[in-house]
Amino acid sequence: DTAVSQTPKYLVTQMGNDKSIKCEQNLGHDTMYWYKQDSKKFLKIMFSYNNKELIINETVPNRFSPKSPDKAHLNLHINSLELGDSAVYFCASSQENQGSGGYTFGSGTRLTVV
Amino acid sequence: AQKVTQAQTEISVVEKEDVTLDCVYETRDTTYYLFWYKQPPSGELVFLIRRNSFDEQNEISGRYSWNFQKSTSSFNCTITASQVVDSAVYFCALSEVGGTASKLTFGTGTRLQVTL
Numbered sequence: 001d002t003a004v005s006q007t008p009k010y011l012v013t014q015m016g017n018d019k020s021i022k023c024e025q026n027l028g029h030d031t032m033y034w035y036k037q038d039s040k041k042f043l044k045i046m047f048s049y050n051n052k053e054l055i056i057n058e059t060v061p062n063r064f065s066p067k068s069p070d071k072a073h074l075n076l077h078i079n080s081l082e083l084g085d086s087a088v089y090f091c092a093s094s095q096e097n098q099g100s101g102g103y104t105f106g107s108g109t110r111l112t113v114v
Numbered sequence: 115a116q117k118v119t120q121a122q123t124e125i126s127v128v129e130k131e132d133v134t135l136d137c138v139y140e141t142r143d144t145t146y147y148l149f150w151y152k153q154p155p156s157g158e159l160v161f162l163i164r165r166n167s168f169d170e171q172n173e174i175s176g177r178y179s180w181n182f183q184k185s186t187s188s189f190n191c192t193i194t195a196s197q198v199v200d201s202a203v204y205f206c207a208l209s210e211v212g213g214t215a216s217k218l219t220f221g222t223g224t225r226l227q228v229t230l
Contacts, residue, residue, distance in 0.1 A: 043220040
């Protein structure tokens with residue numbers, strides 16, 4: 001069983017479109033995250049949710065809107081996609097928002113905006 | 115603010131050589147966690163180790179070993195007898211504990227190329 005699963009794995013879309021990436025974890029973790037890995041491989045946190053509540057928003061443009069319908073799911077919706085949004089997006093989860101239990105990452109979603 | 119520095123951008127070694135990946139971190143907290151992740155060409159992030167700030171004991175797991183030194187704020191990873199399958203980007207990361215939320219701050223990664 002996949003612990004943290006993201007869909008789709010690959011996403012190619014045109015500029016200006018709206019797209020969503022879904023993430024689900026079956027670990028019973030309370031906290032979920034979205035990280036972005038740019039073309040230079042730099043990984044940076046975007047959002048963090050704890051029990052469906054937004055707790056970290058790292059100055060991400062308003063075009064990015066995370067949604068957590070329950071603590072096992074954290075989806076990422078992106079409006080009006082731009083070329084610069086092309087990246088690999090990783091979902092992750094941890095047992096509590098202190099991170100001491102470690103982080104489990106999904107396999108990533110490679111988004112290409114053309 | 116927390117910061118992780120991996121000064122080595124890319125390292126190339128020949129199989130069976132030992133290689134050390136450097137990691138230096140900055141934090142104002144006394145309680146924190148340090149991590150290493152491996153990202154092979156397939157792209158997933160593979161967890162290697164988690165270490166809390168109160169445990170400076172070195173650790174060995176297979177051909178990997180880690181040296182944690184608080185005095186120099188370093189958490190280096192050594193791969194012994196490297197193999198081609200070790201070729202990947204290796205990330206060091208730091209997570210502070212406390213406050214309302216934790217997050218992983220990653221270094222910029224070290225790309226390791228192991229050749230025959």
